[in-house]
Amino acid sequence: MSIQHIAVIGAGTMGNAIAQICALAGINVALLDVSDEALEKGVATLTANLERQVRKESISPKDKQDALARISPGTDYAVLSAAGLVIEAATENLELKKRILKQIDSVVSDHCIIATNTSSLSITELAAVVTQPSRFIGLHFFNPVPLMALVEVIRGIQTSDVTHALAIKLAEHIGKSAVTVRNSPGFVVNRILCPMINEAIFVLQEGLACAKDIDTGMQLGCNHPIGPLALADLIGLDTMLAIMESFHQGFDDPKYRPPQLLKEMVAAGYLGRKSGRGFYIYQ
Ligand code: NAD
Numbered sequence: 001m002s003i004q005h006i007a008v009i010g011a012g013t014m015g016n017a018i019a020q021i022c023a024l025a026g027i028n029v030a031l032l033d034v035s036d037e038a039l040e041k042g043v044a045t046l047t048a049n050l051e052r053q054v055r056k057e058s059i060s061p062k063d064k065q066d067a068l069a070r071i072s073p074g075t076d077y078a079v080l081s082a083a084g085l086v087i088e089a090a091t092e093n094l095e096l097k098k099r100i101l102k103q104i105d106s107v108v109s110d111h112c113i114i115a116t117n118t119s120s121l122s123i124t125e126l127a128a129v130v131t132q133p134s135r136f137i138g139l140h141f142f143n144p145v146p147l148m149a150l151v152e153v154i155r156g157i158q159t160s161d162v163t164h165a166l167a168i169k170l171a172e173h174i175g176k177s178a179v180t181v182r183n184s185p186g187f188v189v190n191r192i193l194c195p196m197i198n199e200a201i202f203v204l205q206e207g208l209a210c211a212k213d214i215d216t217g218m219q220l221g222c223n224h225p226i227g228p229l230a231l232a233d234l235i236g237l238d239t240m241l242a243i244m245e246s247f248h249q250g251f252d253d254p255k256y257r258p259p260q261l262l263k264e265m266v267a268a269g270y271l272g273r274k275s276g277r278g279f280y281i282y283q
Pocket residue numbers: 009010011012013014015032033034035038089090091092093096100117118119120140141142143234235236239274
């Protein structure tokens with residue numbers, strides 16, 4: 001694996017976990033966010049996750065220390081000049097991501113690959129923002145990143161074979177299984193998964209059953225490991241709303257419209273686990 005230095009943009013739910021698994025795989029990671037507060041929260045989360053892994057004896061205390069030593073949190077994009085790969089994992093918003101990508105593009109070296117962890121936005125459209133779109137690709141990790149084996153690798157129409165091969169190599173190096181997917185809103189897994197979660201929110205909104213019974217129904221009736229509403233809380237309700245809006249717009253099909261209840265909850269700041277309240281209350 002030739003990439004020794006990477007950068008992850010965004011230290012939220014996904015970014016801090018991507019930094020964690022890459023650091024555990026021996027890669028130096030610059031972890032960037034907009035504020036020291038966001039970085040402190042991200043580092044606290046990944047440290048707690050590493051400690052949990054030590055308790056479960058899946059890693060040693062030294063592995064944890066080494067991984068933490070490889071992660072450099074910061075807010076200054078200048079450090080990206082040393083990166084062989086930058087993974088953008090900031091908030092799911094097209095205009096914000098385009099702004100961030102331009103900022104990344106202005107600093108990185110010519111041989112750097114730029115990847116995005118977007119759940120639903122067009123890789124082709126995002127690639128068009130950078131100077132070398134052939135070196136741009138989608139690397140879609142799944143939540144919770146340390147536990148989920150899959151990475152979807154999404155090629156925009158501009159993505160080169162070399163970039164694609166490097167992305168697959170990185171995924172394998174950090175212990176993930178990669179599937180290659182053509183660019184389309186939500187790619188493959190979220191295209192199937194998110195409308196199911198969206199429908200569960202409609203079911204709750206219509207009062208057909210309470211949240212717990214909807215989730216129990218899907219767990220015991222379909223053998224899902226987690227109910228759709230608990231999964232929405234894990235994903236983040238703002239991210240869920242952004243995904244469904246992107247589907248609705250991208251496919252121009254009303255079957256993807258987000259329920260009013262989801263919009264109301266996001267407007268209220270009920271974002272799921274990350275805010276302490278979603279369909280359930282978290283300590
Ligand atoms: P999040 O809300 O938990 O974290 C987003 C982070 O981005 C925050 O820490 C925020 O401060 C930071 N950010 C915002 N603007 C920034 C900027 N200009 N520069 C640097 N950082 C900035 O969101 P998340 O769930 O981690 O999602 C991040 C990306 O990963 C999104 O594109 C999302 O669609 C995708 N994704 C999410 C999941 C999931 O289950 N949550 C799964 C796969 C992919």
